[in-house]
Amino acid sequence: MKLITIMCFVFSPLLFWTQTTQTIRGKVMDKESQYPLDGATVRLLEAPNTIVISAADGKFRMENVPVGRHSIEIEYTFYKTRIIPVIVTAGKEIILAISMEDAFTEIEGSVEITAKKKGELNNDMASVSGKSFSVEETDRYAGSRSDPARMASNFAGVQGADDSRNDIVVRGNSPSGVLWRVEGIDIPNPNHFAISGTSGGPVSVLNNKTMANSDFFTAAFPAEYGNSTAGVFDLKLKNGNNEKHEFTGQFGFLGTEAMAEGPLSKNTGASYLFAYRYSTVSMFSLLGIDIGTSAVPKYQDLSFKFNFPLKNEANLSFFSISGKSDIDILISNQEDPSEVDLYGENDRDQLFGTRIAIIGSTYSKALNEKTFIKSTTAASIQNQRTNHILIFRHIDSTLSTPQFVVDSSRPLMKYWFTESKISNFTSVNKKFNKKNTLKFGLSSDYYLFDFNDSIDANGDNNWETRWDQHSTAFMIRPFVQWKHNFSEKTTLNLGVHQTYFSQGNAYSYPEPRIGFNYRFKENQSLNFGAGLHSQIQPTYTYFYLNDSTNGSMKSSNDNLGLSRSAHFVLGYDRLLGSNASLRMETYYQYLFNIPVSRLYQNSLSMINAGGGFSRFFPESLENKGNGVNYGIEMTVERRFLKGYYFMLTGSVYNSSYKGSDGIERDTDFNGNFAVNGLFGWEKKLKDRNTIGIGTKITWAGGKRYGYIDSVASSFASEVLFKDEGYNSLQFRDYFRADLKLNYRINGKKKNITHEIAVDIVNLTGVKNILSLTYAPDSNTGSPFVENYQLGRLPIFYYKVDF
DSSP, rough: OHHHHHHHHHHHHHHHHTOOOEEEEEEEHHHHHHHHOTTOOEEETTTTEEEOOOOTTSEEEEEEESSSSEEEEEOTTOOOOOOEEEEOSSSOOOHHHEEEEEOOHHHHHHHOOOOOOOOOOOOOOOOOEEEEOOHHHHHHHHOOOOOHHHTTTSTTEEEEEEETTTOETTTOOOGGEEEEEEEEOOOOEETTTTTTOOOOEESSOOOGGGEEEEEESSSSSHHHHHSSSSSEEEHHHHOOSSSSOOOEEEEETTTEEEEEEEEEEETTEEEOOOOOOOEEHHHHHHHTTOSEEEEEOOEEEEEEEEEEEEEEEEEEEEEEEEEEEEEEEEGGOOOTTTTOOOOSSSEEEEEEEEEEEEEEEEEEEEEEEEEEEEEEEEEEHHHHHHHEEEEEEEEETTSSSOEEEEEEEEEEEEEEEEEEEEEEEEEEEESSSSSEEEEEEEEEEEEEEEEEEEOOOSSEEEEEEEEEEEEEEEEEEEEEEEEESSSEEEEEEEEEEEEEEGGGGEEOEEEEEEEEEEEEETTTTEEEEEEEEEEEEGGGGGGGGOOTTTSSSSOOOOOOOEEEEEEEEEEEEEETTTEEEEEEEEEEEEEEEEESSSSSOSOOOOGGSSSOOOOOOOOOHHHHHHHHEEEEEEEEEEEETTTEEEEEEEEEEEEEOOOOOOOOEOTOOOOOOOEEEEEEEEEETTTTTTEEEEEEEEEOOOEEEEEEOOOHHHHHTSBOOOTTTOOOOEOOEEEEEEEEEEEEESSSSSSOOOEEEEEEEEETOOOOOOEEOOOOOOSSSSEEEEEEOOOOOOOOOOOEEE
């Protein structure tokens, strides 16, 4: 047996030479100071004699690596060993930025061999409720549709709120509590067809092909994160290949894409990366192909990054993310009375469009082996506009097939919301020694608001102005956090964050954050996290003209304060052998200073706002509401090894609140439980090609609703619920099974990779109820009709890398 093993080691390079191969290269750095590490050992675990050493600038290069899945092991004296999984294809080089964490013991002059971590967070000051994710994961999981938010809905404590959107509910919180960051900057809702005050949408503007490994937090996040009470996506953008030009083309249901990357200067290592996508279904419509609906979503997005390494471990980059989307939902063209539009209202034509653009630059520099500084400045703009035309129609039953006939129409409503922002985030990392690291910084935002909205509710051409705001505001958020390693097994993270928002002179007192990790056995650890968090209200809600006390309309909500939340988390982690892990967390969140009705005793609360396609029209509010979320979660995960992986997640939770009437109710997002099961299998064929199968099953509590107020609903032409019994009812449980099939072909001689895949969402076609809608023209016998989530939807794509 030993002889066979030795022969495999000796001759494996020759075997690899006959296969399709690719290059793995990158840079090894200290995690906290970002200073390059000279002499790190980089090993291919599938061929342990394939070893390279990082140079003085931290760079390494490993050539002739066979295509397929591999694990890269990185070792460096006095640092913890890391293992990084990679997928090597013929079409693209693998370029890694590897951050190494100090390892030490209290025994002078000795170093322990520590457990090998996999998938560790980029932010090493997070103690609980955090998970790092890769681009490969956004593609791997069935039903994720290459979308970070939909991918995150597989994690424990995270649920999708609506199949047609990527809003996520984190531990019972509103999706509006989720913060999106790119390169340290808070960005607007990064989705096509985004609605003001929400964090999701039907299609993400973010292109996962431009992303590097990123972090996602669900509670008690580190002190550098603010303006969020639910969760944080901390996204990083990757650099383009700085040695060779590479291209990607993709054609699929969600878009037709093109991406290019390569060197701007091989001498300096400067690089570029461009990615563009255009809606495939709108292309079909332009070609006259019937896609089954006249409401064709038209969207396109563009991302780019230019990266310029400078002298003395400095770097300058420029980046941009932008998107444009439009859709016209025209019920005036609808003839079949049995049709009820899922996304629009059934009494009007709706012309809706959104725009988003973010452009910025990042400067970073390792001042020395102990100090690292990073500063990002960006400008962003987000715009939503709509025009509603009221349609009057009747059903003509004299025809052989009854159909709608339009009698007349009139303008009903139009709005234009634009929010612009100039932002800066600057931070300094100071590593004093192996035990102590300090990080401090400042986040600054300057807002420009341009909100206009008017409605002709009575049809008498007497337009009521609901928004007419042209103003500015600014927000400042300083933070400081300190990490102390008592020993190899015990770590403490302490921090403070503070927020000031000039609109309404809203501010938070210093918000403490604490995290603690104790590894009491080699494969087991206990973790604790707690912190105070705050968030401004959706900016448009400050300016709703709802008060006519003095004869002219004004807003009664322009002085609203911050919503607050206290998080407490206790966790237990255990390694199950070398390839699997168990994580359990229990949490308690107390939400307070939530806006509720000031003039009336009712169930209204901003805690329920932020999901779906509708804006919130607030009456006079005050920060006197509260809510409670608590639950327990479990994750069992096996990393991809020997051809398969699996992940099982489960959560049992409760989410409740009190409105101005003091009655405790379930929140809109209280499903009580959620279970996810994911499994993936992959087989390598003929040393070059790969076939893969992925499955996902989700079972969760149904959405909440209440008793319908028929009279008020008829008057308002929308479903309105009574305060009594609000959210006391629940639709039947949600169930969905997804299946993904993919086949990857690596070129034998040329550096080219083809991939064909189909992702079948809701494989069994279960009719999950989304909501109730008011549709008096329907032929169901009731003006209140059930809206269903997506039915069976096959999503295909073909991709080529070269």
